[in-house]
Amino acid sequence: MPNSFANLSPLTQAGPVRVLLVNAGEAEALSWSALVQPLRLAQRLLPDGLQLEVCTLAQAAQPLPEQHPGWQLALLVGEEGARDPDPALCRAAIERCRQAAFWGAVGAGVLWLAEAGAVGGVRIALPWSLYADTEDVPSRAILIPQLYVIDGRHLSCCGGAASLDFSLTLIEALFGAALQAEIKEALCVERVRGPEERQRVALQARFGALQPKLSEAVTLMETNIEEPLSTDDVANLVGLSRRQLERLFKQYLGSLPSRYYLELRLRRARQLLRETNHSIVQVGLMCGFSSGSHFSTAFGALFGNTPREERQRKLAAS
Template sequence: MADELRRVAFVLWPGTHPATVMPALAVLRSANRMAEAELYRAECYTLDDQPLLSPEGWRLPAAQWNGEQSGHAHIWLVADGMALPSTIPVGLAHHCRNRARDGYTIGALEGGVYPLAMSGLLDGHLCAVHWRMIDDFRERFPAVKAGSELFAQDRGRLSSSGGQATLDLFLALLAEERDPDLAAMVAEDLVVERLRDGSERQRVPLRNRLGSTHPKLTQAVILMESNIEEPLTTDEIARHVCVSRRQLERIFKQYLNSVPSQYYLELRLNRARQMLLQTSKSIIQIGLSCGFSSGPHFSSAYRNCFGITPREDRNQRRAQQAMDVAAKA
């Protein structure tokens, strides 16, 4: 096993919670301990002169990135999904492009996919994006092949959707760069139940989200989630899952305390709200893509569910975002 030291740079955007990078640091630290050698040296940087301090008081030692740092085998752009970057410094983008051109690994953790995409280094590449951000990301960066996998590795571009997926990505990287046996030892050291492949989907298994293992309920909800733009009728869903309409209604009532039509409507409205707040698509476009036949129909159903019209909801969110930006200025 090669034991040469590899320096790894993590460049963190303002507002990033230290926990965003902790899974990666945990893998590198454990790798050094298991190998009884310094295989990796993690170096954290910020874009300003402010310390990395979480609301809970966590402090992560970091130096300020000044563009003069060099010698890193990996460069990772890191941002919190709750504080997405709007720009990338020209010097940092230039540095990353030069390193990528020389064959070095460039990666992103959670919201870090935004500045990496802004640099142009993700164009034409696969990229893992957290499911909450994926609609907005796809709209802003159509040249990037954004997916909802746990993590992605594509021709020197690595990306994690965040959270536990970052740990999975670094274990996979450790197995490739060093030794699969070392990766297995690190996984055991970190009490990881199993090594997950990057192609696995992000979402929690449906039966866990529903709190039920009833197979017909699971099949029905999967059908609903797969047919948002052109909704199925309750009779069609019952026919697809091979039960009667009355039996399907009893299952929904027993496990979800709802009827299929109401659950389906709320599912479509929640998808619409996500698109409304994350994309710049028109309200009419969003309504049609979520199965509503007209603007008034969509607006009425939205107001009945959320107590506010789609337009009012979007305007309030934009006003709040503008206030947050002004407060940070």
């Protein structure tokens, strides 16, 4: 689990963790149900450790009782494709959520935070299909194509099925791997996708119409893993200057091209270590690392463990 999510663990030191979930959509919507069900199970299994409160937009806009202790973690949840919420109610819900120590949104709720200017300069995991809707947002957030992210005290998740992975990751960060494992077993979940994993959609669908040059650049990177191109090579091949390419990556992916490319290769290496029997040396070479020490160092910096430890986890699991 990335170190940033480990920052949530101190919330458990002052008694039960108080969590608020504001549902701006239907109760059966996937983003909502996938988020709330693991947390409800956690509350049932750990009644003295978690206090979960759920409410609608209208309820979130109501004044709190004078002695209400507030929440330590709060999320605004909206389903992609649903009708836009009442602006006044949405603003009130955002203000309610931002009073928590850690707060943010899931699904379309992430877009509402951006439109409200609440996440300027913050890395957010917005559903890819809503990227075009951010063009007129005055206070730009940093859009990343990952499933979910924590940036400082801000949490965001692209919603849909990723809400389940996000919820289970929050449970592990707050209450440990044992409780998460118990809930995974109850829900018949085999694997929790990490925040480093990307939204699994075609690049053309995610960026094509909005930024075709960016889409082309990332496609070049994805198809040149074993023999990586230089940033200048990528820029020349898509018809941009190096500075223009770096500006696009910074604006839409929150990263420099070289860093994004490195993480792309490392994610591929992690997949190979988990899913194949290639040796660690072979995996490094297949992902463009001629130096074993460079591969190990870069892998550890991104994932928090070495390629050897990753392979040992695979062997232990099997």
